[in-house]
Amino acid sequence: MKNILKQSKITLLFILATISSCEYHQSTKKDLTTGAVIKENNLKCTEVTIEQNNKIVKTNTFTYGDEIVIIFDEVTGLKKQSNNFVYPAMSLSVVKNDKEVVISESNLLKDLNGTDLSPLQLSASFKATFDYETPGAYKIIIKIWDLKGDGFITYEYPFKLKAADDEAFIIQKSEGVSYKNIYLINKSNNKVVGKVLDAKNAYSLIFEGLKGLNNSGKVYPDFSVKIADNNGKLIYNYTHLLQQYETTGIDAKLVEKSLFSNISFKDISIANPYHLTALVKDKKTHNYIQVKSVFELK
Secondary structure, eight states: OHHHHHHHHHHHHHHHHHHHHHTOOEEEEEOTTTOOEEEEEBOBOSEEEEEETTEEEOOSEEETTOEEEEEEESOBOOOOOTTSOBOEEEEEEEEETTTEEEEEESOTTTTTOOBOOSSOOEEEEEEOOSOOSSOOOEEEEEEEEETTSSOEEEEEEEEEEEOSOTTTSEEEEEESOBOSEEEEEETTTTEEEOSEEOTTSOEEEEEESOBOSOTTSEEOEEEEEEEEOTTSOEEEEEOOTTGGGTTTOEEHHHHHHOEEEEEOOTTOOOOSOEEEEEEEEETTTOOEEEEEEEEEEO
């Protein structure tokens, strides 16, 4: 009887040792603030951080043009190989209304070829430059998996997207023309800016999604941008920016994709606020859109 009990204890200890050696880990956690859900299966991480334009945030609303980074700290559970390397893979998708894929990256780490970094931090990033005008709910979906094992992590983060600055540009006048986005970007970092600009930097005024200027397949554009200071002095006055196309025309699809003008503020005495007026007009149909913006320089 004692021998049987001893054998049973040995068997039980062996089973416990086997279970422990597998280090099986499975969990599902939800962030009640953001609604983010992380599922871990044989892989795990200590924390997930969201950065919006280099600032750590807990928000479900991003702005058009934002740089978004999702950081996974101390990823563990990857099977270490004989060379002491582990081989992670990571995919990124952004989905609208659970069906429309607006970003899809099958493996962001395809060029890594393994790593021996410890602790291991992995990150995925994207720029939020997709349509915010059509109502919808977006979701970031990230998967991390082990190329040499069966462990994985899935992470989902719901969010909404808004205009870069709801009042940055006001439509003064329009005839037959629609648009998707109008915004200013800082040319040094390609980030969308609001109502305060640094006079040391150069900028681009960008129109996206312009439609209705001309339905013939070509646009004959009259494009002008003017900026006046608080005293009424014109510091930027460019007319006929696309003069070479005013008579020959330009493909309407190119105009719809993007129309821009570069702007700089060299050697000026600051007199805030500044008033920007931009006009895009077709010289044959006379359809047009005119917008204005008020901003300050520092």
